[in-house]
Amino acid sequence: MPPTDSIAELKGAVEAAARALRDGEPTEPAPTLDRPPKPDLGDYSSNAAMLLAGPLGDNPRAVAERLRGELEGILGGEVGNLDRVEVAGPGFVNLYLSDAWYRRALAALVAAGDGLGPAPTDAPERILVEFVSANPTGPLHVGGGRGAAYGDAVVRLLAAVGHEVEREYYINDAGTQITKFAESISARMKGEPLPEDGYKGDYVVELGKEIAGEGIDPDDLAAVGDRGIALMIDQVRGTLERFGVVMDTWFSERSLVEKGDAEAALAKLDAGGHTYRHEGALWLRTTDFGDDKDRVLIRSDGEPTYLMPDIAYHWDKLDRGFGRLIDVLGADHHGYVARLRASIEALGADPDSFEALIMSLVHIVEDGQRAQMSKRSGDFVSLDDLIDDIGTDAARWFMLSRSHETTVDIDLALARKQASENPVYYVQYAHARIASILRKASAEGGGGDAEGRTVPLEDSEKALIKRLLEFPHEVREAAARRAPHRICAYSTAVAADFHAFYRDCQVVGADGDGVEASRLALCLVAKRTVAGALGLLGISAPERM
């Protein structure tokens, strides 16, 4: 028997009560089941009466009174889930649940195990999330790190709700910037001045030394470039692994070109009648699909623009059977989305299968000044530096705790100084604290039984149980909205509720019939939930700190 979703049961009861007032007709939109703003307004509340007032031609409070009668019948009496129902404010129906309901809810959480409970998603998809995809011409900087943390967390969220998801990094290993990169390395190897707009960072010097040490001729630009890219990709891969991100696929742009996929995509666009020649260039009529101007595919000098292989690349993704393509892109690429989407539609694919998530900027602030982050100037904060400084857990937390579409400043001095009172440590501390309690309990032979308890629950126990019940919903919301920052907020709330519970309630050795056992069960679920939430963020949940 699958574990019960206690909240879904309550929601079902409210809907049933609403239907009863309308001869079985469902309410549109569905009534809410929320946590009221204040504890004395009940455990849960619904706006059903306000929604029904119009259709029933009665005032909300009168409707609420009728709902109250229905709900008392459904949840009260022998069912025993209800202490009482009250009508408050403009017509809210407030539910006050019994201890028996809480005991059963806790037991259901224990039974749910490490999973998210029933029905994580209604429509599983095969999803490819492409993220980071930084040019392999330099180390990963913090902006790429934010994209990495975000893309990875989105993958974890989507996987958690039942989608089949893969991580992919698109390597721009063809084109003019690669030539410039090779020229820069070569110049360093020969001790000559950098070319115009060359790559200036010290890492280019290091690359030059390493490549020279391998006996590669500095004048063999193709060999220098290939080796340089290979070394950079190795470095980026290593940085990402330190950061907890492991790609399923590293997809080479060059391989695409060599396979002839670009020509194939072009042929398909031609056949569809979406291209035309103008002033010596080949254009794609993206304006037919919502773009604000047409785009060049092949320049008048015969070279393809970067859009050409990118179209082929996205076509390839679809061809591999992914029903949804998610691109995590930097803020400076948002102007690119419309043409890519249009291109996908021009290929005959459903443009809604393509989703671009635009990352806002991240600034590293030191001594009140923003560090510059231009790869070519060589003056930027690398992700490796940041990890060295504040660690993967803190770095990921800071990057994930805010919406991806808002700019974020990370003040290094502050992050260092506050290390001991950082929000991520706050949550991790809660986990370590629970672990400590459970260790002690197990040493003393205590176990967790959620239901065999006759002593009433404390308010802070109820608050924690309610919080833990929200986890599956929070995960679904965070996944649906591509919003891992919600999980940060939720983790903090769980930790806060746990600390309040800890303050009020002795666990090990608690007095009362079944009290210790039920509190141990609560600790067990709380620990699992914190670990699960942190896991979705790619942040460790330490047993000890």
Added chain:
RNA sequence: GCGCCCGUAGCUCAGCCGGAUAGAGCGUCGGUCUACGAAACCGAAGGUCAUUGGUUCGAAUCCAAUCGGGCGCACCA
């Protein structure tokens, strides 16, 4: 000029497919360790939710306009 994003507490930000007295962290001020971890807890102060108008029983949330900030508008990637 056009497009996208953002204006919420001193600071950094949640809340945004409408709900009750708008939240968190940090910072400030004041309390709490002879019970399982004080990296914690409790309390206080702190707000014209940029502005104006509209929709609604109800707007931080939806719509319009305005103001302010960021980013983008290549035959560069």
